[in-house]
Amino acid sequence: MDDQERAYHYRVVARAIAELDAAGPGLSLDALAARMGMSPAHFQRIFTAWVGVSPKRYQQYLVLDHAKALLAGHATVLETAQETGLSGSGRLHDLFLRWEAMSPGDYARGGAGLVIRWGWCETPFGEALAMATDRGLCGLAFAEEVGRDAALADMRGRWPQAAFVEDPGAVAPLVEAAFAGRGGALHLIGAPFQIKVWEALLRIPSGQVTTYSEIARAIGHPAAVRAVGTAVGRNPISWIIPCHRALRKSGGLGGYHWGLPVKRAMLAWEAARADAHTQA
Numbered sequence: 001m002d003d004q005e006r007a008y009h010y011r012v013v014a015r016a017i018a019e020l021d022a023a024g025p026g027l028s029l030d031a032l033a034a035r036m037g038m039s040p041a042h043f044q045r046i047f048t049a050w051v052g053v054s055p056k057r058y059q060q061y062l063v064l065d066h067a068k069a070l071l072a073g074h075a076t077v078l079e080t081a082q083e084t085g086l087s088g089s090g091r092l093h094d095l096f097l098r099w100e101a102m103s104p105g106d107y108a109r110g111g112a113g114l115v116i117r118w119g120w121c122e123t124p125f126g127e128a129l130a131m132a133t134d135r136g137l138c139g140l141a142f143a144e145e146v147g148r149d150a151a152l153a154d155m156r157g158r159w160p161q162a163a164f165v166e167d168p169g170a171v172a173p174l175v176e177a178a179f180a181g182r183g184g185a186l187h188l189i190g191a192p193f194q195i196k197v198w199e200a201l202l203r204i205p206s207g208q209v210t211t212y213s214e215i216a217r218a219i220g221h222p223a224a225v226r227a228v229g230t231a232v233g234r235n236p237i238s239w240i241i242p243c244h245r246a247l248r249k250s251g252g253l254g255g256y257h258w259g260l261p262v263k264r265a266m267l268a269w270e271a272a273r274a275d276a277h278t279q280a
Contacts, residue, residue: 007122009050012036014126014144014261016047020059029055050124053272101188101195111159111189118155119168120148121175124269125239125262130171131155131164136185137174139236145259158236159189178240186237193221197231204245207270211249233257239266 019035020027032055033043047055106113116138118131123142129151131139139158143151156164177184188195196219203218204210216228235243238258244266248254256263 004122006050006124007126009046010124010126010265011144012043012046013050013265016043016055017261017265050269058268058272102190104192107189107191109161111162114159114162114189115165116159116162117165117167117170118152119166119171121168121172123175123179123239125265128175129155130175131236132171132174133187133189135187137171137178137237137240138187138189140175140238140240141236142238142258142262145262151258155236158234186240188241189236190231190234193224193227194231194234197228198235198237198241201232201235201241201243201246204242206242207273209245209247209267212246212254213249215246229254245270 016032016036019032023031029044030040033040036043038046044055047058114133116131116133118129118139120143121128121130125142126144127142127148129139129141129143129148130137139155141151141155146154174184188198190198197215200215200218212229212232213222213225215232216222216225219228221227229246232243232246233255235241235257238244244256244263246254253260253263253267
């Protein structure tokens with residue numbers, strides 16, 4: 001399945017999630033397919049191709065109780081990661097990544113002197129805006145909920161003094177490699193506190209979650225929960241730096257910069273695939 005096909009499947013799934021939200025978990029496959037304007041067999045085939053499980057099974061991953069169960073089962077995931085050496089540049093869970101952080105002085109200059117290449121790419125979660133420097137991928141924004149114009153303005157506004165060059169051919173291979181699990185390089189452009197938070201996010205394995213308060217403890221600032229939440233929301237490389245895996249202590253999803261439907265789809269997609277891998 002190519003990226004365009006995966007993106008189309010995601011849009012179908014996003015519409016289905018909206019229907020499930022409106023109708024509740026009791027909506028049958030036949031009724032859901034009818035609302036989507038598809039036959040049950042066709043809808044189930046598209047749905048299962050994208051996520052790896054049936055629509056009925058996927059519904060279980062979308063409800064709040066599942067998020068709470070995940071949280072209860074993995075409440076110390078960051079501590080475990082640190083104790084087992086899965087931290088820093090050695091973090092190799094579902095992606096093999098290396099990253100380099102911009103110096104505080106360079107960050108304070110708003111990206112002056114940087115050349116950032118950008119382009120639109122299809123991903124399993126719809127269209128995304130990718131940005132990269134010569135050191136690696138520095139931005140990934142999902143446009144399905146917020147729109148192209150807002151995503152581009154948002155990302156360009158983070159490094160206002162940088163030189164931006166539209167070059168989809170330069171960024172597409174980086175995004176493709178990341179989603180295929182082949183890894184790559186990241187260039188983290190942020191304030192020192194933000195980068196600490198983003199490094200903590202990189203230690204959370206796929207299919208697991210943590211809380212803002214646990215991240216605060218992991219970076220040595222246990223009282224800075226609100227600041228951690230802000231830094232999570234300012235993560236510029238969404239999905240790859242997995243800010244979608246951070247939840248409220250109550251198990252609530254909290255916010256997501258590119259739209260809560262995208263966050264829910266990401267969490268459910270990862271959980272479904274993790275379960276499918278365990279059962280295989």
